[in-house]
Amino acid sequence: MSAADQPIYGRVALIGLGLIASSMFWGMKRAGLAGEVTGYARSQETRDTARKIGLCDQVFDSAQEAVKDADLVVLCVPVGVMGAVAKDIAPALKPGATVTDVGSVKRQVIDDVSPHLPTGVHFVPAHPLAGTEHSGPESGFAELFDNRWCLLITDAETDRTAADNLARFWRGLGSNVDEMEADHHDLVLAVTSHTPHLIAYTMVGVADDLRRVSESEVIKYSASGFRDFTRIAASDPTMWRDVFLNNKDATLEILGRFTEELFALQRAIRQGDGDHLHDYFTRTRAIRRGIIEAGQDTDAPDFGRGSAS
Amino acid sequence: MSAADQPIYGRVALIGLGLIASSMFWGMKRAGLAGEVTGYARSQETRDTARKIGLCDQVFDSAQEAVKDADLVVLCVPVGVMGAVAKDIAPALKPGATVTDVGSVKRQVIDDVSPHLPTGVHFVPAHPLAGTEHSGPESGFAELFDNRWCLLITDAETDRTAADNLARFWRGLGSNVDEMEADHHDLVLAVTSHTPHLIAYTMVGVADDLRRVSESEVIKYSASGFRDFTRIAASDPTMWRDVFLNNKDATLEILGRFTEELFALQRAIRQGDGDHLHDYFTRTRAIRRGIIEAGQDTDAPDFGRGSAS
Ligand SMILES: NC(=O)c1ccc[n+]([C@@H]2O[C@H](COP(=O)([O-])OP(=O)(O)OC[C@H]3O[C@@H](n4cnc5c(N)ncnc54)[C@H](OP(=O)(O)O)[C@@H]3O)[C@@H](O)[C@H]2O)c1
Ligand SMILES: NC(=O)c1ccc[n+]([C@@H]2O[C@H](COP(=O)([O-])OP(=O)(O)OC[C@H]3O[C@@H](n4cnc5c(N)ncnc54)[C@H](OP(=O)(O)O)[C@@H]3O)[C@@H](O)[C@H]2O)c1
Numbered sequence: 001m002s003a004a005d006q007p008i009y010g011r012v013a014l015i016g017l018g019l020i021a022s023s024m025f026w027g028m029k030r031a032g033l034a035g036e037v038t039g040y041a042r043s044q045e046t047r048d049t050a051r052k053i054g055l056c057d058q059v060f061d062s063a064q065e066a067v068k069d070a071d072l073v074v075l076c077v078p079v080g081v082m083g084a085v086a087k088d089i090a091p092a093l094k095p096g097a098t099v100t101d102v103g104s105v106k107r108q109v110i111d112d113v114s115p116h117l118p119t120g121v122h123f124v125p126a127h128p129l130a131g132t133e134h135s136g137p138e139s140g141f142a143e144l145f146d147n148r149w150c151l152l153i154t155d156a157e158t159d160r161t162a163a164d165n166l167a168r169f170w171r172g173l174g175s176n177v178d179e180m181e182a183d184h185h186d187l188v189l190a191v192t193s194h195t196p197h198l199i200a201y202t203m204v205g206v207a208d209d210l211r212r213v214s215e216s217e218v219i220k221y222s223a224s225g226f227r228d229f230t231r232i233a234a235s236d237p238t239m240w241r242d243v244f245l246n247n248k249d250a251t252l253e254i255l256g257r258f259t260e261e262l263f264a265l266q267r268a269i270r271q272g273d274g275d276h277l278h279d280y281f282t283r284t285r286a287i288r289r290g291i292i293e294a295g296q297d298t299d300a301p302d303f304g305r306g307s308a309s
Numbered sequence: 310m311s312a313a314d315q316p317i318y319g320r321v322a323l324i325g326l327g328l329i330a331s332s333m334f335w336g337m338k339r340a341g342l343a344g345e346v347t348g349y350a351r352s353q354e355t356r357d358t359a360r361k362i363g364l365c366d367q368v369f370d371s372a373q374e375a376v377k378d379a380d381l382v383v384l385c386v387p388v389g390v391m392g393a394v395a396k397d398i399a400p401a402l403k404p405g406a407t408v409t410d411v412g413s414v415k416r417q418v419i420d421d422v423s424p425h426l427p428t429g430v431h432f433v434p435a436h437p438l439a440g441t442e443h444s445g446p447e448s449g450f451a452e453l454f455d456n457r458w459c460l461l462i463t464d465a466e467t468d469r470t471a472a473d474n475l476a477r478f479w480r481g482l483g484s485n486v487d488e489m490e491a492d493h494h495d496l497v498l499a500v501t502s503h504t505p506h507l508i509a510y511t512m513v514g515v516a517d518d519l520r521r522v523s524e525s526e527v528i529k530y531s532a533s534g535f536r537d538f539t540r541i542a543a544s545d546p547t548m549w550r551d552v553f554l555n556n557k558d559a560t561l562e563i564l565g566r567f568t569e570e571l572f573a574l575q576r577a578i579r580q581g582d583g584d585h586l587h588d589y590f591t592r593t594r595a596i597r598r599g600i601i602e603a604g605q606d607t608d609a610p611d612f613g614r615g616s617a618s
Contacts, residue, residue, distance in 0.1 A: 217497050281510055284517065287527065
């Protein structure tokens with residue numbers, strides 16, 4: 001940032017101090033987006049770690065203390081506990097404050113959080129499309145959100161000033177910002193993230209089960225795709241359990257389509273229908289080209305990490 | 310290599326001049342593994358390109374000319390045409406020569422190739438576990454095989470001198486070499502590569518089908534896992550068609566297990582059984598740790614390419 005930039009919020013409170021919150025903290029410091037940042041996490045251990053590594057200007061032993069006087073409160077906890085956390089902090093929220101979250105599912109979080117928030121507090125849900133398979137207070141880094149999308153969930157009821165400030169805030173963290181409706185978000189993410197994660201977890205589970213192929217063989221000879229799958233399947237179990245339980249409908253819909261198409265390919269393999277396979281595999285290349293053209297991945301060979309067969 | 314190293318083979322012939330063959334060529338030059346390298350590809354276009362970029366010391370217009378006097382002949386064509394190519398070159402093979410291949414499937418290739426080879430020619434099938442999603446004569450690079458595994462298929466009948474020389478050759482290309490029996494190879498690869506590829510193709514196909522989520526949304530908001538899936542699903546359609554048609558049994562077996570486990574997870578989502586999901590997602594993390602410890606991937610955050618949810 002240039003020194004002339006004003007912080008967007010005087011005080012920001014981070015509730016939950018894991019990968020996303022710690023990355024937000026370092027990103028806020030990099031860009032001078034907040035006057036002061038307070039934090040709270042459930043366990044003493046995480047709070048101690050945060051204090052030790054200088055994560056947050058002040059770490060409090062209760063969420064209510066952390067959100068007191070905050071202009072922006074960011075819920076950075078697993079999707080399944082967003083409602084409970086909102087209920088806990090509600091009495092301590094400053095009138096006019098903005099509450100947001102970073103949950104990977106939006107409809108259920110909105111249904112869980114909204115009822116607890118007092119009038120005059122603006123709720124603008126958000127979802128940064130960035131992460132790694134690591135978690136906890138020490139896993140964050142300022143660059144996590146650079147050039148990634150952050151989706152704000154808005155509708156006719158949204159307070160525009162609150163949403164516009166939050167959009168500026170996410171741009172300050174390095175993201176591109178789009179706005180979207182909650183159910184559509186949940187469907188898009190079921191396609192681009194949630195179902196792929198479930199599939200990756202399943203494939204790694206199958207490899208782990210198979211007694212005729214030893215674990216050491218799976219490990220030694222794992223090439224991508226499989227190696228990429230294991231990376232995905234190393235993500236936090238609590239976070240992902242909550243994602244699937246709370247984006248149930250969209251995930252089940254996409255899974256249904258997935259198994260339908262998989263069965264068609266399986267039948268083509270069984271019947272030796274090479275044309276069906278070839279056509280299918282040709283069609284899917286176009287999407288890859290689109291992603292590269294959109295600058296969301298590179299086409300460079302990734303020496304040694306590349307796919308093998 | 311040190312200048313003192315002798316080439317392992319006086320003359321090496323590459324049949325098929327795509328990603329694998331061109332990477333082998335540059336790798337042989339880097340390490341001085343062959344006195345001379347000849348080449349042949351099916352199309353005039355590929356042969357012209359090869360001549361233009363200096364791929365092979367001599368490019369011939371027939372496979373028979375290319376293999377004449379070769380001490381090592383490497384079949385670098387799709388799995389489905391290995392048999393036809395072997396039949397074509399058989400009369401021109403030098404007595405005592407070694408024939409190998411780089412196909413991603415082994416049992417079927419052995420069944421297709423062996424019957425054509427004259428006595429006194431040694432067949433030692435191989436499979437380098439390295440690749441990218443690119444193909445063709447211009448996609449190769451010398452480093453492709455560095456620190457990757459190359460599996461040689463051997464049994465009691467294998468000519469040990471031929472196999473040992475081929476192992477030295479692959480080590481010279483940068484690989485680690487293991488030996489394995491053909492059917493076991495096909496099962497291991499069905500787990501670590503073939504089924505993951507089919508799944509990735511399927512998931513990308515589902516995204517492409519879904520009219521309620523636009524292609525531009527899929528592209529813009531694709532995070533890993535999905536972005537990794539699109540990379541995998543950009544691989545050559547002919548190569549992969551042949552892999553699935555020729556590793557039918559193992560692929561169908563692993564697919565069967567995969568859908569079984571996927572259905573169990575799907576039911577857990579439908580019934581809200583969070584413990585089942587959490588347990589499953591915890592178990593799969595151990596495999597990831599093993600892969601990192603084995604040095605087959607890194608644990609570093611891959612800024613911006615990492616998973617999002
Ligand atoms: N990781 C990703 O790839 C990614 C990407 C985008 C969005 N998200 C979303 O971001 C949110 C946080 O994910 P993360 O990756 O940052 O997770 P994380 O690293 O596992 O951190 C979660 C934090 O939440 C705290 N917490 C858990 N349960 C709590 C409770 N009942 N009350 C108060 N605090 C609680 C944890 O505290 P303790 O440490 O004390 O247990 C921890 O500080 C999730 O909603 C996730 O869906 C994640
Ligand atoms: N790519 C990988 O990730 C990978 C990894 C390990 C092993 N493999 C195996 O390596 C082999 C080659 O794969 P690749 O990636 O190098 O493929 P590629 O880049 O697509 O090249 C294939 C080559 O085979 C030639 N060819 C095709 N059909 C032929 C025929 N009927 N007769 C003679 N030549 C023919 C092609 O000639 P034209 O150019 O003239 O069509 C081309 O030069 C396959 O068996 C594959 O399973 C691939």
